[in-house]
Each structure stands twice: as structure tokens, then as C-alpha cells.
Amino acid sequence: MAAVLLTILCFTGCGNLSYDMAYHVDYDVSSFNVVSRQDTRTAAPFAANLCVTAGNVAEEDSPDMSLTGAAALFGLDEKKVIYARNVHERLQPASLTKVMTALVALENGQLNQTLTATNAVNITESGAVLCGLKSGDTMTLDQALRILLVYSSNDVAMMIAENIGGSVEHFVEMMNEKAYSLGATNTNFMNPHGLTDSEHYTTAYDLYLIFKEAIKYDTFNEIIHMSSYQTVFYDKDGKEKPFDKQTTNLFLRGNYQPPANVTVIGGKTGTTNAAGNCLILLSRDENGSPYISVILRAEGGEALYSGMQELLGEIHK
Template sequence: MKKLFFIILVFILAVTVVVHAEEAPIVTSGRASIVIDASTGRILYENNIHEEMPMASTTKIMTALLAIENAPLDYVVKVPFEAQGIEGSSIYLKSSEEIKMIDLLYGLMLRSGNDAATAIAIELGGSVEDFATLMNKRAKELGANNTNFMNPHGLHHNEHYTTAHDLALITRAALNEPVFKEIVKTKLYVADRSTNQYFSNKNKFLRLYDGGDGVKTGFTKRAGRCLVSSATRNEMQFIAVTLDDPNWFNTTMELIDHCFENYVAHIQHEEGEALKTIPTINGKTNALKLVTSKKIIIPIKPEEEGNLSSVIEAPENIEAPALKGQKIGKVYTYLNDQLLDVTELVANEDIEVLTFKDKLYRFFRLKKN
């Protein structure tokens, strides 16, 4: 009887170990949430990611992206009358005030200035309505097909909406801009103004989370609490979005923690790694090495490593001249059949054209041999 009890006890313990070894499901309080890898766009977690919802001031991520893409940072904006006194969060712009675009961007992203958003919109689009058209065009270019912008700030409008998935795509594009990346991780900024020049970042995620480096909070009564967060650790940057979430900060911290715990940074190729050698035509050097333009890091679960593959696209040969760093091919990284990364292959050296003298020298050298 004791022996039978011991066997049963061992079996129960074994089952318990197996159960605890399984990955626990995450239950969040947000109506929709997602985590993606900033580098590859790989979705690491998802919940109701395609439902169209209002997103409040996280709208300003797109406003900032368009400003960075379309105006010099030192460009001076004359604040239009329409931007003064916009309801909600403000950096207290005055009509006809002159302010640099970079200061508007910090006011937009750190203080969530609705007046800054309006000033940017009118300056770049001519009107809020025409700027919204530019926002929607850019959204479609990024694959954010379930998004519709009606204004640059996120104050409620029935036709102003996005999805967790689309907002993550827009944020990923914005974080590819070094200026945006620097702005959203800044905790305090001093603008070049005579008054109201101190902008402290409203995003508590920067202070609450180890490695937190962005991005934007948002709140209206209709949208609820919306948060886009990002964090970087171990050469990986993850973007988390949660919409209509009363526990917004806790949710994004839990989601990003979960991803850092379950994914590792796999280096598929080092920067400058030679992946292919091709012959040169009429070059002083007979062959050219094609090397990766950047380090390729793929976030994977440990058991997925064997499912990664690289496919190289390059010409069979190249005619001289070629310049070091010249883009000549591409390497595609797949996880199973999912494309995760496309990286340029570049020339690792200059290849000069053979001169007539070089050709004569080669001819006689070959004849002699």
C-alpha cells in the first residue's frame, strides 16, 4: 500500500511540474493589446488587435512622424490663430508666436500639446482637414489599413479611429526616425521660448520600467486610457500598445516583461559579414565581397532557432566601377515561411576600372605564364 501511495504521489508531482512548465496565458484589462518587435515587426503577443477604436493622443505619433519627414527641425513656425486655446493638453502657444519645429515636436510628444499638433497640421497641410488627408495617406503606405484620422491631436471624433495593430505599425515607422526615438525617451526638455519652455514627459513608463524608452500616452472619456510603450534590453526593442485600458501602465509592463522573458536576441548575421562573392567585369580586383549593412537580430523563442533561414538576392556579377558601401543585393531572413527582415548587401571595398595599361600588364603576364 505504501508503495502504491508513493507511485501515485510521484505521478501527481510529475503532472504538476508539467503544468507549471507551460507558458501561462496573459490576461490584460485592455480592450485591445499587442506587442511587436521594433526591428522586424514580428508580432509577439496579440489580443483583439484589429478592432477599430478611438486612440486619443496616441494620434500624435503620426503627427510627429509626418513633421519629421516633411520639415527641417530648425524650421520656424508662425503659430496660426486656430492653434491658440485648443481644448485639452497645451504648451500655451500664442497666435503669431514664432517657434522652431523641434520645440513643437517636444511639446507635442512630452506635454501632449493639442495646440502644438494643430500648429504643425496647419503649417504642413494648410488646414487640419488637409493634414488629416496626409495622415491617412501615410497610414495606408505603412499598411495601417484600418485607421482613419480626422485631426492631428486625437480629440474625439466618431470617424477618428485605429487598431492596436495599426498603431503598432505607425509607431514602428516613427521609431525608425532617430529624432523621434530621441524625443520620446526624453524626460525633460527646455524649449527655445521666453515662457512655458520646460516640458516634462507625461509618460510615466520611462520612470517605471527598466529600459523604457517611449512612447506616448492618450486619454479621452470616449477612448479610455491608451498607451504605446517601448523598451530596449539585450539588443531588442519591443513596442506594446494597449487601448481602452484602466491599468494601462501595468498592462504594457506585464506584456513587455513576458516578451523579454520568452524571447532571446538571435544574431542571424553580424554587421559586415560577407555572405556572397561575385565576379567583377573590367575591375582591378577580380571579385567583390557583398557584406551585410547592419547586424540582423531576430527575437525568437529558443526552440525556434532551427526554423530560421536566409535567402540571398544578388547579381551574378558586377561591372566596375563599384564603391564601398554601394547597395548591390539583399538578404531575406525567414522564420519558417514568414519574412521577418530584409537587409541590404553592400560592397566591402572600392573596385576601380581596369585602365588600358592594366589590361596590357595582365595580357603580357598571362602570356608569360
């Protein structure tokens, strides 16, 4: 009623009140234009092209994902959440962090630019995957991204961050700014590699948003599909340092098979004691339609990959 009275006042006036600017249907800010004129530019809703869910999504015969902290399956063409469990719970992502590291690097760097390692690459955490970088070592960003995503090298993540961001701290700020711009507001990165930090967290849903943005880059898609990578980089004296490693993704290595109607294109793995076993994948069905699936904090490698097999089995079930 208040809105109706205000509208009447604006159009007819009241008592001695008068208005210098009359209403006209041709004004760009006119609500008439928004609802009535087809040629008027209007803002698209933020989530117009996103899969959206506020909570869990499952059918009676959906897989039991109780051995995971969170799990989700998104159909990108239909913008459909096929399965969701705890997708907004903040969890540590381990090396799934490196999807954002790669995304920020691709947006802000050049593949042929040379990166130089500093003492920032000296990571001492027990069990951390390293490619053996030393201060003064050099490689291109293209090489670094392949080592980052195929082998999940943590020292390379630090080198990328320092060279692209000017400092590791500024690069992490860039990561968080990018996350927020994508709507990943339950995410807070503290480093570019995903090694344990209590304030370093994200959600399965936020990882979907980040991964969906990353796969817009052909280079990213190419790299996550690689089963191995061989290259040569150089030390501070120009001597060759060979690199030859298999992917950490056991679907690409053939240890696990997806359902018959699904092809795993690639993805990113992650494992720490705090984060458990994590995996995010891009897959396609027999018609070529894309899907993003993610599992966080699985209780071991078998639970991770068997759980992902079951999750992918929900495609066109």
C-alpha cells in the same frame, strides 16, 4: 486543367491559330525568371519585414488584459507577434495620434523651420493639454515636436499641422495617406491631436505599423526618450515664453518600472474619456533587441501601466 490547356495552346498553337510573339526564358515578364533566375529583380512581399497576425495570440500563462480594449507586443528582430488581443478592433487612440503627426512633420518639414501659430490653436475642449499658444507665437519645428511628444500639447499639434500641411485639413489628408501607404487601412484620422471625434480611429496593429515607421527617425527616438523638456519660444512681439514640462510617460518618470530584462526607450501616452488610457512603447531586451508594445482603452492609469508591465514581462519569458 484549364491553366494546363492554356499553356499547351500558347506553346504549340491549335488548328490555324498562330502567335507573333514567341515565349522566351529571357523575357523580364517570364515566370521562368521569377522562379529560376537568381539575378532577376523581384518584388518583395509587402509584409516581408512585418509582424503579422489575423487574430488573438496568447499562451496559457499569458497576462490577463481584460481591463484593456486592445493590447499587443511585437518582437521586431524576429518579426514575431508575441501577444495580441483585439489588435484589429477600431478604437480611438487619443494622443497616440501624435505619433503620426510627428511622422508626417518629419517627412515633410525641416527641423529648423519657424512655425507661426494662428487662431487654429484655440482649443476649448475641457481637459485638453495645452502649452498656452496664442496667435502670432513662433517656435521651430524641432521645438514643436518635442513639446508635442513629451508634453502631448494639443495646440502645438494644430500649429504643426497648419504650417506643414498648409491647412489643418490638408495635413490630416496627409496623415491618412501615410497611414494607408503603411498598410494601416483600419485607420481614419480627423485631426492631428487625437481629441474626441467619433470618426477618428485606428487599431493596435495599425499603431504598430505607424510607430515602426516613426522610429526610423533619430529625432523621433531622441524625443520619445526625454523625461522632460525646457525651451523658450516667442510671442508675436518677440517676447520670450518659457516652457518647462515633464514627460507624460510614467515609465520615464520612474513611477513604474519595467521587468528586469527590459529597458523602456520611450513612447507616447494618450488619454480621453472616449479613448480611455492608451500607451505605445519602444523597449529593448538585454541583448538590445527592439520591441513595440501597445495598449488601447485601458480602464484607468493603474490598469494601463500594470498591464504594460505584464505585457513587457512576456519578452523572453
